Amino acid sequence: MQSQITQVKAIGLIKPGGSKDLKVLHYNRKPLGPRDLLVKIHAVSVNPVDFKKRKSGFAEPEPNSEENPIIMGYDASGVVIEVGSDVKFYKVGDEVFYLGDITRKGTNGPEHVVDERIVGPKPKSLTHAQAAAIPLVFATALEGLTAQLRISEDPEKNKGKTILVVAGAGGMGSAVIQLAKKIFGFTVIATASREDTIEYSKKMGADIVINHRNPLAEELKKHGFDGVNYIFNCYDVTLEYFQQFAKIILPFGGILGITGFKEPLNLAPLFGKNAFAATEYVFSRSTYGTGIDLQRDDLIKISKWLDEGKIEHNMTIQEDFNLENLIKAHDKLESGTMIGKYVLDNVDKF
Secondary structure (H helix, E strand, C coil): CCCCCEEEEEEEECCCCCHHHCEEEEEEECCCCCCEEEEEEEEEEECHHHHHHHHHCCCCCCCCCCCCCECCCCCEEEEEEEECCCCCCCCCCCEEEECCCCCCCCCCCCEEEEEHHHEEECCCCCCHHHHHCCHHHHHHHHHHHHHHCCCCCCHHHHCCCEEEEECCCEHHHHHHHHHHHHHCCCEEEEECCCHHHHHHHHHHCCCEEECCCCCHHHHHHHCCCCCEEEEEECCCCCHHHHHHHHHHEEEEEEEEECCCCCCCCCCHHHHCCCCEEEECCCCHHHHHCCCCHHHHHHHHHHHHHHHCCCCCCCEEEEEECCHHHHHHHHHHHHCCCCCEEEEEECHHHC
């Protein structure tokens, strides 16, 4: 059965603004597309992309208004309550988790529409709240490691190799550390500077933690390393910091940034090493429809690894979903001090 245009409740804003501009509102949900699922949302988590979109309104396909608000939310766990005419992989009643599509309405409301090709089966061993912490950061980590850095998933091929995870204690860093160590078999070096972030990075699996406030080459030498094979940067990077990356990357290595590079970069130091720089934007597949099914494949793998106990969830804050708590979550993420993932539960009761 195909749903008609329905007015739904959510939290969002009419135009780009601050966290205090977020409000409870209603908008008209369009009928499901052929491959769409309608999901009753149980839990969501908050990521830096939420406050970045809130502030800029980027990737909105049409002008925003009272009738077409900006709805953030790019992590969800819930239950399928309706399916489109050509849906193949899911049925009503299935528990699912996913990050969604940056060009469509987000998950910050009790019901959400998403293309089944970017949806994975919720890990059976996790609660909805725990599962909601997973999709965006782990899908970004897996795609970044395999598609962009071109690293084999065979740990035997990665024996003796090193990866530096910059900003290891955040939601993104804690996902990269786990996959790199527990699935790919790397020696993982993470950066952190506070006692609590150092401890969390080690808890997630980092073999060594160095201080990103000091010159990276000097920090690595303290632990007997002249450089690293790969760098997975989970934070905004400056030209000065990229120059440090260029010094410590080993021949034939790769440097990845998940926020893009905002300044012109000098790639000449990479040339003689046959090293490369790459970017990772996990919404590219859903935005352009290129290899879109691969995101579902990645989420299936991640769900399986979680159920097998090979990796673990990284939820560190759990609160009920409401306007006050969503504002708090945006402010916490924007402060740059978040450890792990911030989850808002009981969205279906909102």
